[in-house]
Amino acid sequence: MLAELGLPADSAIHYEEGDPAQAILAALTREKIDMLIAGALEKEIVLHPFLGNVARRLVREANCSVMLFTHPEKKPKPLRRIVFIADHSQQGLVALKTTLMLAEAESCERLYVIGIITAFDEARASIAGDTTGITTHKPNHGEEDPLEEFVLSAGATEVPIETRFIRGATGLAASDFVRSVEGDLLVVPLPKSRETVQQLPSNIAWVSDVIPCNLWVVR
Numbered sequence: 751m752l753a754e755l756g757l758p759a760d761s762a763i764h765y766e767e768g769d770p771a772q773a774i775l776a777a778l779t780r781e782k783i784d785m786l787i788a789g790a791l792e793k794e795i796v797l798h799p800f801l802g803n804v805a806r807r808l809v810r811e812a813n814c815s816v817m818l819f820t821h822p823e824k825k826p827k828p829l830r831r832i833v834f835i836a837d838h839s840q841q842g843l844v845a846l847k848t849t850l851m852l853a854e855a856e857s858c859e860r861l862y863v864i865g866i867i868t869a870f871d872e873a874r875a876s877i878a879g880d881t882t883g884i885t886t887h888k889p890n891h892g893e894e895d896p897l898e899e900f901v902l903s904a905g906a907t908e909v910p911i912e913t914r915f916i917r918g919a920t921g922l923a924a925s926d927f928v929r930s931v932e933g934d935l936l937v938v939p940l941p942k943s944r945e946t947v948q949q950l951p952s953n954i955a956w957v958s959d960v961i962p963c964n965l966w967v968v969r
Contacts, residue, residue: 845939921953
């Protein structure tokens with residue numbers, strides 16, 4: 751099996767017993783793993799692929815980065831279109847730089863860096879009396895574009911990048927966008943959490959349920 755995967759013959763293989771999700775999570779902590787790669791084991795419900803129970807727990811509870819593949823293959827197709835959800839944090843910037851390195855290695859045709867604007871975000875901004883930063887369209891000439899600034903702060907790259915603001919009643923509109931551009935990989939930066947089950951921000955909470963394509967949670 752190791753030879754088929756192109757891995758060194760002396761690679762360690764761990765066998766665990768009990769509940770699959772709990773066993774994997776325990777091994778991640780015990781072995782101090784930095785990144786977990788697994789199959790998504792999704793199921794189609796009303797045109798939206800939903801994560802299986804094990805994958806859902808890994809996204810929410812793993813203390814490391816998680817990459818889930820919807821259709822694992824020995825000879826996978828290149829990741830031509832990648833969608834990155836920006837959060838404008840320092841950790842998010844590091845995740846974007848890491849994504850750019852992957853995009854270059856994959857000869858990515860286009861990287862979409864998106865901001866998600868929900869009805870809740872707009873209502874909160876309205877209550878605060880300041881909607882300046884809540885934009886639902888590409889800014890007009892002369893206006894500052896926070897997504898453009900975020901991308902530029904990651905440094906020079908040969909990867910074609912397009913920024914988009916995605917507006918919807920919920921963050922699930924971003925999933926529809928990923929499907930509309932036929933995204934191959936969705937990248938979601940998340941801070942490491944000390945809690946057993948991480949509470950995801952409301953605008954991206956859907957990523958622990960719906961998977962529009964391969965998913966990379968960067969912690």
